[in-house]
Amino acid sequence: MNNISDLELEIFRTLENVTDPEMPYINVVELGMVEEVEIDDNQVFIKLLPTFSGCPALDMIKGDVLRKIKEEIKRWNASLDIEVKFSFNPPWTTKRISEEGRRKLKMNGIASPDSEHKHGHSWEIDCPYCDSTHVTMENIFGPTACRSILYCNECKNPFEAMKPVANLYEKVDL
């Protein structure tokens, strides 16, 4: 008989097959969208954090998670209920993107700003092609809600960066 932690591992492995349809090379775990996986006798509960609240991909991602998890846990216990919920608590920030996620974004020409970014401070964004810091912000608002458009003055390439999002209240205990 398989135990709960094996199931949890399996769920995380399955979530690694769910990607953002607008960035199919990075999965939701690497993006830091998975906040919680809870398993009890009757239910699997998955709490996801939306990157941007108006992101049109959210419904697709939720549907994809539901479908893939359902498929996967059928082999374990078909009677388990599955609930997938988006939550704004805590807010998603760029800090949540994993090292592997950052590497994949970079390979696809998307820089990840300083994960320790604080509001009001200037960003340190390196060109994903030549690593130069000599870059110019062209448009904070890029092709999707979570991306900005920049230009590298060194290698003369336009590139994108994940829009730096920091939580003003990270250190406040509730």
Place this chain on the structure above:
Amino acid sequence: MTKDNKYISELIYQLADDNFIHSYRGSEWLGLAPHIEEDVAFSSINQDTMGHASMYFELLETLGEGSVDELSHNRKPKDFRNAIILEEANGSGTYLDQPEYDWAFTVIRHLFFGVLKEIRLESLNQSSYEPLIHTSRKIQTEQYYHLMHWKTWFTQLMLSTQEARDKMEQAISRVWRDFGGVISLGKYGKEISDLKLIASEDELRSEWLRRIHQIFDQVGFSIEGNPGMEQGNGRNGEHTEDLTSALNILSEVYHSDIDAVTW
């Protein structure tokens, strides 16, 4: 429904409807913004803002006010709680037919609203209704860029040509005459702030004035007095034809095939 819930809903309707109609008016600029980079940026801002409206509608859904779809598409104009200045058309014509939209008006309306929205969010961070704390924190991470965007437009146009300056100053007087309606918490304002859901109208107003005057100072502009509410108070269900026509367009698809919505 308890009495407290009634006031909680009342406030959230105001927050939801402001963002909803504001996002819609912004989205009508798609393809018409001054340049292509602005088109990209403004669309993104409108998408975020509609996301904020949707977060507030979700809170209303959990309070038993109806589903998000019903709340956004199936209410009568008199049930809307948005401020009147936010429902006003962008100019004459429609986005399909001879749009003579006013960019100065749009910049001022967005700047004024952005500053108030920031203050409201800071206040909602301390709300006695916990779901508003989480929602406001999430919105703040996105709103930061919106306000920065409109401040940039404001400063550049105010310090540009005389023609630009004149248009901007006209837009300021126009929005000023009705912006009191955005600051208003409506007829239940006292109950709403007594419950500590959000700061009082007076506090919101004086903080808004402080920040707006600070922005004005940087471009050598000043204005006296408090913003007015000449066309009525949208918080109490008073609205103009502009809201009715906007809602008709917004809900056209919803009403054309209810089954398709639940697809």
